[in-house]
Each structure stands twice: as C-alpha cells, then as structure tokens.
Amino acid sequence: MPFQLDIVTPEKTIFSDSVDDVYLPGSEGEMGILAMHSALVAPLQPGELRYLKDGRVEELAVGEGFVEVTGDKVSVLIDLAIGEDAIDEHQVEEAMKRAKNALDGVVGDDPEEMQALMMSIAKSEAMLKLKRKRR
C-alpha cells in the first residue's frame, strides 16, 4: 500500500510523492517504514535512504536530521539529500581528505570539533558508498 513520503531540506523540498516503503539510517540502526506505521519521531544519522516507488528502488545519500511519521505520511527533515547521479565522486573524495587532515590536526583537544569533522566524514562516506555501489 503506497503512502506519502516528503524529503525536505532547509534549501528545498527534494522529494514529495507516494512510495511503497522507505528505509532510513536511524541513529539506533537502519529502520524500515511501511504504510500504517505508528506515529514516530526519530533522529537520523548520515547514511543511505532507500525507497520503493513503482517497483523501482531509489537511493539517496542523506545527512543529519530526523524523520516524522504520522498515520499516512512520512516526512524526512534532513540537511543533505543527494541522488547518485548528482554526486561528484572526485569532489567528495577531496572534501573527505580535507576533513581527515583536519582531524589529524585537532587530536583530542577539542571533542566538539572532532565530532563535527567525523560527521562530515560520515556524510562523505555515505555519498561515496552510494556512488560506487552502482558499478
């Protein structure tokens, strides 16, 4: 049974259509949501979002955010959502390298900074993983 899925970033609405199921990278592990799921709010971590629409599985790399599930609607609020074809592998690799170098620089003295860098690395990894999967 299809239900409505909205994927929204502060910059724009990425996706708004009916889908058959959706899999999300929850902070407690991957979770799948089907129609008639009970109302739920859960934070998301960087990773891969999958949904099934018209028998086709579509995948997006996503950043931090959260998901809100109500009776017939799933809203994903996220700071980044990008499809496989929009990912520039080279650019992401560069960004990841930069973040990793910066991470070596802070070593231990600023946990907040480190966490932010880890987060950006996790996002890059999620994007790369998605990009390379299709080959």
Place this chain on the structure above:
Amino acid sequence: MANLRDIRRRIKSVKSTSQITKAMELVSAAKMKKAQDQALAGRDYADKLNKVLVNLKENTTEESHPLLEKREGGKELMLVISTGRGLCGGLNTNLYKAVIKSATDETEYVTVGKKLRQTIAKTGGNIVTDWEVADPVPFNDAKPVSKFLTEKFLSGEYDKISVAFNNFVSTLTQTPEVFQLLPIESEDLGEKQDYEGVDKGEIGETDKAAALGADYDFEPSAEGVLDKLLPLYINFQIYQMLVEARASEHSARMVAMKAATDNAKNMIDDLTLEYNKARQAAITAELLEITTAMKAME
C-alpha cells in the same frame, strides 16, 4: 556664465554614474528575488520542525534541557548580521542603532558581514570572532556559527546569546531587530515566529491541535530526540536569519540604487537645460558681435 565645456563634462560624468547605479539596481533586484525564494523554500522545513517541537514540548520536562535553562544576569554575546558591502541606504546604520540600544557595556560581539564589524571595532566593542557568508546563503555556512554560539552558551562563558539582524518586511521596509537565541524561550518554541518576514514559520491552530494530538513514539526517547532536535532548531533559525538579512540587504540596495538613478536623471535634465541656455547665450552673443561689426563697417 558657466563654461559650456564644463557643463558637458559634468553631464557625461553624471550619465556614467547613473549607468553604474542602474546596473547595480538590476543586479540587486535579481539577487533579492533569489534570497526571497530561498527563504520561502525553507518554509516546509520550518513548518514540520515546529510541529514536532510543539509536540515534544508537551512530552518532556523543558527545564531539563541545558539549552532552555535561564540564567540570571551574566554576560551577553551578540551576533550582529550586517552586510558585506555598502551602498545599501541606512540599513547598517539603523541596525547599529538597534544594537547600541539593546547592548550593555558588558556585551561582546560576533559578527557576520564587514560593515558593522568595522563600526563596532572602531567604537571599542569587543569582537570575539567573525564569519563571512557566501551569497546565496548555503545552509552549511550557518552551521559553524550556530555551533560556536551554542558552545559558548553551554560552557557558561555567556549567559545569553542574541542576534541582531535586519528583518525583511517588504522590498521597501526592513526593520532592525534583536532576537534572543539562547536560552530558548520555551514559549517561543514552535510558536509563530514573527521575526521571519518572508517566511512566517508558523503553524495554524488546527495544525497545532493536530500536532499535540498526534501520539508520537520517540526513538530512542523524547529527551534523546529533543537533544538532537534543539541544535537543528537553532541551526535552522540562524540560517533563516542569515537569509532574511540577505534579502534585506539586496532590497535596500535596490531601493537606494533606484533613488540614485532617479536623482542622476533629474540632475542630467537640469544640467542639459543649463547647457542649452548657455549655448543659446553664446550664439546670441556671437550674432551680436557679427551684427555690430557689420554696422561698424558700413
């Protein structure tokens, strides 16, 4: 009598100035449209975020979260969002007045944009740090700002964090405003946020009732979700205010440039009139000379 060549030179220079202001006006108009669209695009996000927050508020003991904790007195840190460039009318001056009005001697500053950073530095304000934000505002640029402010608040270095920015009301009106960011006023949480001119991040009464009625499961727990959500909320607010300030900047510049172009046009008209008068006078004088000379030869 004014020299003909001088007048001609002045007309030429005013004309080229008016061409520049006209071009700036058009550029600002395009950028303003973009900034407004950007603010509107964030609306869905704001609506949904607010809806969840309203519900969360009911399901948690608010005082439990450090970002909501009110502290008496103490030092204030103010984020001042000004423009990176000038030529935008009284925008920065008005904002500075608002800053002075609400700030105390103890207040320290963080700035975005060059203009008020210079002003505050000159008048002896203590600037902790500053950022530059690209145009159009990328969401990622808001993150380091909100992270920094949140950290400063949580570490107890400052007891209040506020933001001064130009609220975009309409193309012709921008009002300078000072908004308290931290501690989050729990009454404000999820309520109508009237600081957002372009994008009213509000939810209607029916939506609110629906939001309260929805019986959410929070995973892992309501407090856990609140922990994750409040930083997102602050992040988003900073982003929204940056976009708002940007829209104000472009519209103020557009209006200022339009006024400049109109003034230049009037000036050209006046100068042209003067030029023609001078030319006529010169011709008359010349004719007079010729006729006098002819009379003398007879």
